[in-house]
Amino acid sequence: MKHPARNPFADDLSVGQVASRSGIAVSALHFYEAEGLIRSRRNAGNQRRYPREVLRRVAIIKVAQRTGIPLKTIREAFKALPQERTPTADDWSRLSAAWKAELEHRIDRLTRLRDHLTDCIGCGCLSVRSCPLHNPWDELGKQGAGPRLLDPD
Amino acid sequence: MKHPARNPFADDLSVGQVASRSGIAVSALHFYEAEGLIRSRRNAGNQRRYPREVLRRVAIIKVAQRTGIPLKTIREAFKALPQERTPTADDWSRLSAAWKAELEHRIDRLTRLRDHLTDCIGCGCLSVRSCPLHNPWDELGKQGAGPRLLDPD
DNA sequence: GCTTGACCTTAACCTTACTTGAGGTCTTAT
């Protein structure tokens, strides 16, 4: 084992250690750094050294990504924190509440879509004028650009 | 208005007509054709002419996409139909049932994630060993590639 | 018969989120 942190006084983590602890590839960590999502110090040999709190930051990034938040937005959220600090418990509380709302919105949209799909299975209605999944575009398209009644985003 | 289908005998649609009726850009229709999702005949002047059923096909493509099905998969589904016909009511029934299952799976995953997020808001637990959103990676990462307990796909 | 708008093709570009490769350096165990 050649990891620097064998030394108990060096609390810092190498990029490889962060990778193995976070489950994120080294290349992805480089990428996050280039995108301004995480930062590192360098040792004498120009290698990255991360404070432990980077693990927390990375954990937040992963959670946010799974809710469908783009990296750009995560970066903005981090930047908006005082001193661009790594989110505290309190910061996390606010961030996660906002992202949860986002997530619920997405769930709602998918659920509505599923319900329409449920109604339409077996009715063959894609061929019929009254189908809510199909008809709007065909009927209303005549009046210009196609309205997307079910996908108002 | 210069649309060819002024002529009541020409039931076929030009690409522009399909675009305005379906709400899909002409460039996207070209793209779908190149990807094998739709087909067209050509008139004497090499312009695309679509039978009306293309609207049905396109409607199905849009619905499938909104459930998160990639184009590649949609194409496979179409190819699997007898004679690669445009889906009949019956075909649609089977396709939409399969896609609905997919959709429900996605909703489930997002819902689980939301529930974890709900539990974690305000608990500050991202900093604590017991947090299900954070801990696994930090703790288990030591044993190799990071497990993603909440994202088993 | 000419202008205009719809259409054609091919190729390049876009965004997001990374990975891969090439060529070179550091660190650490032995």
Add this chain to the structure above:
DNA sequence: ATAAGACCTCAAGTAAGGTTAAGGTCAAGC
């Protein structure tokens, strides 16, 4: 002291799902 393995940078590639541009043709109305 040396070899292995971890690390460095920078450029290019990948995937999906298109859009945009360039250069040219076709069709319809006046």
